[in-house]
Amino acid sequence: MTAYLLTNHLLNFMAPAALLALLLVVLSRLFFGFFRSKRPFVQTWWAQTAIVFVANLAILSAGLLFFGHEGKMLTYAALVLGAALCQWVLLRGWKA
Numbered sequence: 001m002t003a004y005l006l007t008n009h010l011l012n013f014m015a016p017a018a019l020l021a022l023l024l025v026v027l028s029r030l031f032f033g034f035f036r037s038k039r040p041f042v043q044t045w046w047a048q049t050a051i052v053f054v055a056n057l058a059i060l061s062a063g064l065l066f067f068g069h070e071g072k073m074l075t076y077a078a079l080v081l082g083a084a085l086c087q088w089v090l091l092r093g094w095k096a
Contacts, residue, residue, distance in 0.1 A: 017057050
C-alpha cells in the first residue's frame with residue numbers, strides 16, 4: 001500500500017468522526033439556549049470539537065478492533081451515542 005492510499009484510508013476513516021463532532025458542536029451552540037447550563041466544562045467551540053473528535057475516533061477504533069472491519073452500523077450507532085454523551089458532559093447537561 002502506498003503512502004497516498006494509506007493517507008486516503010485514514011482520512012476516510014476519520015471523516016465521520018470529524019463531521020459528527022463539528023455538526024454536533026455547531027448545532028449545540030445554535031440551540032444552546034434550550035440546554036444551557038451555568039458554566040460548561042469547555043467554553044470554546046474548537047476545544048469542544050477536538051474533544052468530541054478524539055472520543056469519536058476512540059469509538060470508531062474500538063468498533064474496528066471488535067468487528068475486524070469498519071463500516072458496521074452498530075459502530076456508527078455507538079458513534080452517535082458516544083458523541084452525544086460526550087457533548088452532554090462537556091456542557092454539563094445534568095445541571096440544565
